[in-house]
Amino acid sequence: MSLLERLKRLLGRARRGGGSEMISCEQALSAVYEYLDGELEAGPREQVEAHFDVCARCYPHLRLEESFRIALRGASGSVQSPPGLRERVMDLIARSEEG
Amino acid sequence: MIAASRSNAPSSFEEEALPHLDAVYRFALRLSGTPDQAEDLVQDTFLRAYRSWAQYTPGTRAKSWLFTICRNVFLRQRERGRRHDEIVQRHTAMGGGVVDAVNPLWRSLDGVDPEGAFFRSILDDEVLRAIDRLPEDYRTAVVLSDVEGLTYMEIAEMTGVPVGTVKSRLFRGRRQLQRVLYDYAVEAGVLPGGFGTRDEEDHVAP
Numbered sequence: 123m124s125l126l127e128r129l130k131r132l133l134g135r136a137r138r139g140g141g142s143e144m145i146s147c148e149q150a151l152s153a154v155y156e157y158l159d160g161e162l163e164a165g166p167r168e169q170v171e172a173h174f175d176v177c178a179r180c181y182p183h184l185r186l187e188e189s190f191r192i193a194l195r196g197a198s199g200s201v202q203s204p205p206g207l208r209e210r211v212m213d214l215i216a217r218s219e220e221g
Numbered sequence: 222m223i224a225a226s227r228s229n230a231p232s233s234f235e236e237e238a239l240p241h242l243d244a245v246y247r248f249a250l251r252l253s254g255t256p257d258q259a260e261d262l263v264q265d266t267f268l269r270a271y272r273s274w275a276q277y278t279p280g281t282r283a284k285s286w287l288f289t290i291c292r293n294v295f296l297r298q299r300e301r302g303r304r305h306d307e308i309v310q311r312h313t314a315m316g317g318g319v320v321d322a323v324n325p326l327w328r329s330l331d332g333v334d335p336e337g338a339f340f341r342s343i344l345d346d347e348v349l350r351a352i353d354r355l356p357e358d359y360r361t362a363v364v365l366s367d368v369e370g371l372t373y374m375e376i377a378e379m380t381g382v383p384v385g386t387v388k389s390r391l392f393r394g395r396r397q398l399q400r401v402l403y404d405y406a407v408e409a410g411v412l413p414g415g416f417g418t419r420d421e422e423d424h425v426a427p
Contacts (some may be wrong), residue, residue: 186337197348
């Protein structure tokens with residue numbers, strides 16, 4: 123998440139009247155995976171987001187988890203099936219239809 | 222072209238199932254550990270999926286459905302000849318809160334690389350090797366969530382465990398993986414060593 127995105131969000135929240143009460147570092151860090159995994163409902167998500175936006179101690183923690191996830195996704199996500207596998211699968215299915 | 226003889230049109234099998242071949246292969250590779258076994262697993266998965274295609278509900282996530290079949294095939298095969306390199310799972314995964322929300326790794330990286338930029342400098346092969354060393358339950362959850370983007374609910378349904386267990390497996394799997402990658406980065410000289418993160422492992426529960 124870029125600094126500009128954080129600022130935009132902070133401004134948006136301020137315009138809407140500040141939003142909900144600030145959660146603790148413990149609460150925000152406990153929810154970091156659910157937040158990054160997109161598993162939080164709108165209300166809690168905004169609370170967690172608001173905490174990470176303003177907490178200098180917790181923000182690097184969020185970045186660390188993001189870096190980790192990018193590394194995992196990059197490493198495994200780039201793996202492609204071997205050439206010809208699709209054709210072999212199709213052949214297998216066609217043969218099973220015949221048999 | 223596959224013969225059109227199933228009630229759920231085979232053309233939709235080609236349209237809905239086959240585009241996930243790469244994703245199923247990736248998953249199969251992480252489950253089985255070798256390209257040959259992964260290829261066999263993929264072939265078996267798609268053959269079974271095709272035979273059961275009438276049971277698939279069009280419009281639901283075909284990817285998740287295929288992963289379920291793939292995992293079931295893998296587990297059945299493993300029953301017949303268990304992998305020797307499986308790490309014995311040390312914990313019984315349970316749902317529940319986290320006692321120490323602060324990632325112990327963060328303490329080690331504080332002042333050195335607090336945002337974990339080193340993760341991105343680790344070679345893909347090393348990351349994959351580290352994933353493959355995770356206990357199977359953790360590996361499955363991490364791959365399905367972090368790489369394939371499945372929801373907690375989808376993973377819970379696939380693996381037949383409560384959502385809380387999925388969260389716990391993800392938490393533990395990710396922390397273990399991070400530690401392995403951190404140790405690798407220290408050994409490779411990417412990060413300075415001597416912070417002793419190993420002793421902190423038991424601070425996280427359950």
